Amino acid sequence: MLRLPRPMLSRFERFSLYNSPYPAHDSGCAIDLYVAADDPVARSPVAGVVRETRTVRAPDKPYAHDDEYLILVDVDADATGLDWLGDPDDDPRDGLVARILHVDPGVDAGDEVAVGDSLGRLVRSGFFAPWVSNHVHVGFRAADANHHRARGSLPVSPDVTxxxxxxxxxxxxxxxxxxxxxxxxxxxxxxxxxxxxxxxxxxxxxxxxxxxxxxxxxxxxxxxxxxxxxxxxxxxxxxxxxxxxxxxxxxxxxxxxxxxxxxxxxxxxxxxxxxxxxxxxxxxxxxxxxxxxxxxxxxxxxx
Structure with a gap:
């Protein structure tokens, strides 16, 4: 299990591991990081290098943005402050990839980002129920995992009380x-x-x-x-x-x-x-x- 540091979480107003119907959140394998209602900027929760950005399919909802986006970041685990709580032999932090959703990218492959840097603008796609507040969705995959499918992220644990x-x-x-x-x-x-x-x-x-x-x-x-x-x-x-x-x-x-x-x-x-x-x-x-x-x-x- 990856432990997420307080400095990452404290940049956001709220967080949730489970408040979603989508399989990416099964067993707390992703975290939604909520921003202030009047803040349209998506701040990066990780440090690293952007690997890829792409437009992906989202459910068609009358109140939602037409497109959803996926940003993949090759994570610098030390600069991000990530810890591994499992068997050292299974530590995935070398080659770790972050999957970030609900952001219209303002970055391109090869760009370096630090924690707190702007990744682009938040979007409300068809993955949002109408009562859900704006947030950045983040999951983490090992280097050899499929980085595009919905399931397969590692469990995460917020390092806060x-x-x-x-x-x-x-x-x-x-x-x-x-x-x-x-x-x-x-x-x-x-x-x-x-x-x-x-x-x-x-x-x-x-x-x-x-x-x-x-x-x-x-x-x-x-x-x-x-x-x-x-x-x-x-x-x-x-x-x-x-x-x-x-x-x-x-x-x-x-x-x-x-x-x-x-x-x-x-x-x-x-x-x-x-x-x-x-x-x-x-x-x-x-x-x-x-x-x-x-x-x-x-x-x-x-x-």
Whole structure:
């Protein structure tokens, strides 16, 4: 497993390993690095030399950019700060290649990049659900791997502590969009965390959860969890850990008794609030709401 350094992650506002329905994120084998809403620039999370840029096919969505792009970078692991947590004989860092998506390239093959350099402009392709914020997608492949297919990246582990935020399911709507709302709870003030520390929504057991709960079928843990541990949220069981993966149980997420699509979970080093995925909602800023989880025989699944 590759360990991703704090200096890489701290250049971005939020990150997620599991909040995606696409196979590239299976078992935390890719990371999405989210930028500020008003920042169109895609900053490189790695140092190295651009190997290739290409246009690739993306799902056709009416709200999305026509094209998706792939940038391959031959990674300088030392300059990037990557560590290897596995058997030294299996260390892939010599010849490591980064796969970067959702960036209209402003670089060409042969260009050198440092961590934080501009790679181009962010794009919202058909791989984005309409409630997903702008981000850079990054996966890593060994030198002898296929660098173009969706599956095959190495598992990654963020080298940061994500502090757990407890939540009772209540909050006030502070942001609305067509497909989601954000609540004012829980907040960073609910955790003893440094100003630039990462926080995330915790299970009832104190394990930080990541992913689309439960519209993407499975999520994961961003803090230590015992293999096989049962996890609950708001008093209801939501899954059982398989390593750090958490296949979601069958349940519905409801707001004031009405079913919604789900919760969007991630780690954040900026202001935090629960993000409710609810296309076609009728909520307004200032509404006080209550979220609950209820076992279901027919949960929403989008993957």
């Amino acid at each position: 994500v502090s757990p935020l407890d939540w009772d399911g209540t909050g006030t709507v502070v942001e609305t969009a067509e497909t989601f709302v954000v609540l004012d709870a829980p907040t960073r003030a609910d955790a003893a965390v440094a100003p630039d520390g990462f926080v995330g929504l915790a299970s009832d057991e104190g394990v930080v959860l990541d992913g689309g709960l439960a519209h993407y079928g499975f999520g994961g843990a961003l803090s230590p969890v015992e293999d096989g541990q049962s996890l609950s949220l708001l008093g209801e069981r939501v899954g059982r850990a398989a390593g750090r993966d958490v296949p979601w149980a069958d349940f519905d997420v409801l707001v004031d008794g009405v079913q919604i699509t789900g919760l969007s979970l991630f780690a954040s080093r900026v202001d935090f609030g629960s993000k409710l995925v609810c296309p076609g909602h009728g909520f307004a800023t200032g509404d006080e709401v209550s979220v609950e989880i209820r076992p279901s025989a027919d949960p929403i699944r989008l993957d």
